[in-house]
Amino acid sequence: MKTKWLISVQDGALDAVVSKLKQTGIQEVEILDSIGVILIVPGNHKIADIKKIDGVLSVEEERDISI
Amino acid sequence: MSKTLKKEEKVEYTGRYLVLLPEGSNTSDSINQINSISGLSLKSSLEFENEFFTDKDLAKTDGIVLDKLGIAIVNEKPKAENSISSFGDNEMIVEKERVVYAIGMLEESTQNYVEGYRDAVNQLTNALVGTETEDYQYQEQQSEVESVGATWGLKATNVVPTTFLRYNPYNGAGIKVAILDTGFDFSHPDFAGRPIVHQSFISGESTQDGHGHGTHCTGTACGPLSSPAASERYGIAYAASIYIGKVLSNGGSGGDGGILAGINWAIANRCDVVSMSLRGYVTGAGYSAVFETAAARALAQGTLIIAAAGNDSARPGVVKQVMHPANCPSIMAVGAVDVNMNVANFSNGGLYPTYGAVDIAAPGVNVYSSTKLPTKYASWNGTSMATPHVAGIAALWAQASGLRGINLWRKLTSTAKALPLPGRDVGAGLVQAPTKNRLIKFPIDKLPILVNPKFPIDPIGPIEKIIR
Numbered sequence: 001m002k003t004k005w006l007i008s009v010q011d012g013a014l015d016a017v018v019s020k021l022k023q024t025g026i027q028e029v030e031i032l033d034s035i036g037v038i039l040i041v042p043g044n045h046k047i048a049d050i051k052k053i054d055g056v057l058s059v060e061e062e063r064d065i066s067i
Numbered sequence: 068m069s070k071t072l073k074k075e076e077k078v079e080y081t082g083r084y085l086v087l088l089p090e091g092s093n094t095s096d097s098i099n100q101i102n103s104i105s106g107l108s109l110k111s112s113l114e115f116e117n118e119f120f121t122d123k124d125l126a127k128t129d130g131i132v133l134d135k136l137g138i139a140i141v142n143e144k145p146k147a148e149n150s151i152s153s154f155g156d157n158e159m160i161v162e163k164e165r166v167v168y169a170i171g172m173l174e175e176s177t178q179n180y181v182e183g184y185r186d187a188v189n190q191l192t193n194a195l196v197g198t199e200t201e202d203y204q205y206q207e208q209q210s211e212v213e214s215v216g217a218t219w220g221l222k223a224t225n226v227v228p229t230t231f232l233r234y235n236p237y238n239g240a241g242i243k244v245a246i247l248d249t250g251f252d253f254s255h256p257d258f259a260g261r262p263i264v265h266q267s268f269i270s271g272e273s274t275q276d277g278h279g280h281g282t283h284c285t286g287t288a289c290g291p292l293s294s295p296a297a298s299e300r301y302g303i304a305y306a307a308s309i310y311i312g313k314v315l316s317n318g319g320s321g322g323d324g325g326i327l328a329g330i331n332w333a334i335a336n337r338c339d340v341v342s343m344s345l346r347g348y349v350t351g352a353g354y355s356a357v358f359e360t361a362a363a364r365a366l367a368q369g370t371l372i373i374a375a376a377g378n379d380s381a382r383p384g385v386v387k388q389v390m391h392p393a394n395c396p397s398i399m400a401v402g403a404v405d406v407n408m409n410v411a412n413f414s415n416g417g418l419y420p421t422y423g424a425v426d427i428a429a430p431g432v433n434v435y436s437s438t439k440l441p442t443k444y445a446s447w448n449g450t451s452m453a454t455p456h457v458a459g460i461a462a463l464w465a466q467a468s469g470l471r472g473i474n475l476w477r478k479l480t481s482t483a484k485a486l487p488l489p490g491r492d493v494g495a496g497l498v499q500a501p502t503k504n505r506l507i508k509f510p511i512d513k514l515p516i517l518v519n520p521k522f523p524i525d526p527i528g529p530i531e532k533i534i535r
Contacts, residue, residue, distance in 0.1 A: 004324040008360040030324070032331035034368070035361035039324045058356035063347040063391060065326055067249065067280045067319040067451055 002028075004062040005050065007038040013055025014038070020053045082143035086130075087160040094134045101132075101139065101154070109139060217300040219406045220287075220430030220456055226303050226463070226500045233502040239304025239462035244289055245333035245341045246455065247326060248281030250274045250313035252439040255282060257294045257302075258309075265311040266332055268325040277317030279438040283447055284344045285309060286437030288455035288462070297444055301436045303459025303500070304466075310338050315345060323347065323358075326392065330361055334370050339465050339475075341365070342458030343374040343398075344451030346390035354394045354422050362397035369471035373399045373458050375450035376425050378413040386416045386492075394423035399476060402493050403431020403453040410492040414450055417491045426476075427483055428493035429456035460500045467501040 009017045014036060021029055021040060028041035039062075042050070050059045088097045098109050107129040115124065125131055130141035154161050217227035226235060251263065253275060265274040276282045289309050290302020312329035315321040326343070333341045362372050377390035393400035402425040403411035411432050417424035431453030438445040457479065464478050465471060483496035 004322065006323055006327060006355075006357040008357040030328065032327055032361075034331045034334035035327065035364050037327050037331070037357060037361050039327065057360060060323075060355055060357050062323040063349075063355075065315065065321045065323060065345050065347045065391075067278070067315060067345055067449075 002041045004039050005042050005047065006060045006062060007040065007050060008057040009036050009038060010055045010057055011036065017053055017055045020055075021050075024049070083130075084141040084143070085162045086139040086141055086154055087162075088132070088137045088139060089158040092137070094132050094137075097137075097139070098132055101130075101159075105154070107141070109141070216298075218430075218435045220434055221300060221303065223406070223408075223430055224303075224456060224460060224498055224500055225502050226460065227300065228502050232505055234505055235463070235500055235502050237463040237467050237501055238292070239289065239307030239459065239466055241308075242304065242340065242462040242465045243308045243310055243336065243338040244304060244458055244462050245310040245312055245329070245336070245338040246281060246285045246288060246458070247312040247314045247329040247333070247341060247343045248276075248284050248345065249278040249315045249317060249319060250276035250281045251285050251309075251311040252276045252279070252282045252437075254440055255437055255443070256296065257286070257291050257437055261291075261309065263309045263311055264336065265313070266329075267313040268328045268332075269313050269316050269321065272313065272316055274311055274313045276313075276439050278315070278319050279442065279445070280319060280344070280451065281311065281313070281315070283434075283436045283438045283445065284342060284451060284455040285311065286455075287434065287452065288342055288459040290437055297435075297437075299435060301434075301444075303456065304462035307459075307462045310336055321345070323355075323392075327357070327361060330365060330372065334365055334368055338370055339471055340458050340461045341370060341372045342455050343372065343392070344449070344454045346375055346377040346393065348377075348379070349388070349391045349394070352419065354396070355391055358392040359395040359397055362392075362395050366397055366472040366476070371399065371461055371472060371475050372397070373401060373454055373461065375454045376400045376402045377415040378403075378449050378451070380413055380415050382410065382412040382414075386418070388418040389415050389423045389425060396422050396424075399426045399457065399479070400424060400494070401426070401431075401450055401454045401457050402428045403448075403450045404428050404486070404488075404493065404497060405432035406430070408486055408488075408497070410488055411448065411450075411453075413448070414453075414492065416489075417494070424494060425490075425492060426494040427457055427480055427498050428486065428488075428496060429453035429460075429498045431456075457498045460498050463500050 014033060018029055018031060018038060026040050026043065030039040047059045050056060094111050098111060101107060101109055109130045109132055110128045111132050112134045125140060130139050132139040221227045222229050228235060251274060267274045286301055289304050289307050292305040310333060312332055314325040314329040330341060365372055374393035376393050379387035389400050392398055403414040405411055431450050432448050433446050434452035435446045461475060461479055465475055468478055470478050479498060480495035482499050484499050485496045486493050
């Protein structure tokens, strides 16, 4: 299973951040609009690069969760 | 002059008179005396069966002498008005009867005081003259019968009060509760006919629970009022709308992305409460900024997220920190207690001063609930079991108070029962369901039903404690 990254974005910046992610070559993007979070499969990108995008609040690697 | 003049309190009178008879006089002599000096024709309360009379009975007479009190109630009639002054000349005290009203809107402290006074009087009455009964409405009586046999957790949290002086009229109707877990066993007979909205966030797996954990948690939060097969009631918000988000696989594991997708789905469906009996192991300091943002936005939209603190401790020696995502400040973290109100030995604690606190505690040891077939029912341990107790009770409070989001959070913590345990382990204390006081009417004419015929082995009573 590919590790995802979790990206929280500023209010109102969701579309702009998604657009920017796609411009940088990230195609697997899942938008969670009720909570303002984007899930991506990062490929060869670095977290630091994603954090530079305007409107991005924080970027984290997906953790394993269990009962 | 003050601009906030106090509203004038005007005393109203019924038109009748209360006459206090001379000390030591008997009723018969007093009646004869009053009748002779006033020309009235009073009756004794002894003339009525059990000395019970109504306003209509009183209206048919000039007045009635209350035998046990030595007081006469005298009607306002033309001939009485002329006679009242003569009572005072014969060592009798006369007052106009006042109009009295039931107490309406009270300050909370005053209401608590009055309710406490009433409860004390009722308990004292029970002790002196025996068990009392309520003037039940049929539907209410039926509800009571159905809810008598219940798990220790439901009793401890007042979902099923253990005193007849209180009852729980709330069932979660109109409240949407999302359980993000391993799914749900849709073939479980206790949920037959119950509409359930569901969505899987696990690739390649349907929402059907192949583990049993999700069915157990759903059972506690939203299980039925009664069941033909269960040994006791285990469900809290039995009329709530159930939303099942499968975010953990049949093996019991998943990832953050699925959890966030499940939260997003729950908010999009306008769920009021989200229950998450899951955790990601963390060792260092800090919490997820992404989950905190998501949870804060959920609260702002009226969705309260409740999550398990985690089962990584080995008390008394090892107390681990509250795990992810319950360690986020905007997610309500739930610790577990046992039937003796001790912290469960596995329950994690709040180790940091500014985040990662345990916010509230709930029953999490030997918790009986539904699970996947063919097992159908099981008693399990874990903060996973404590979390749906809080979620179900949150649904009851949401129904009872209309509160949502952060206000619902505050209601849960402000009404929790304080425990003599560190706040690090139990937060505000043991979660408590909303209840109401019964209106006890006298005279008492029938005995209450103490045992639910469907759960005869579990009569209502105090919570059993395990003696070790």
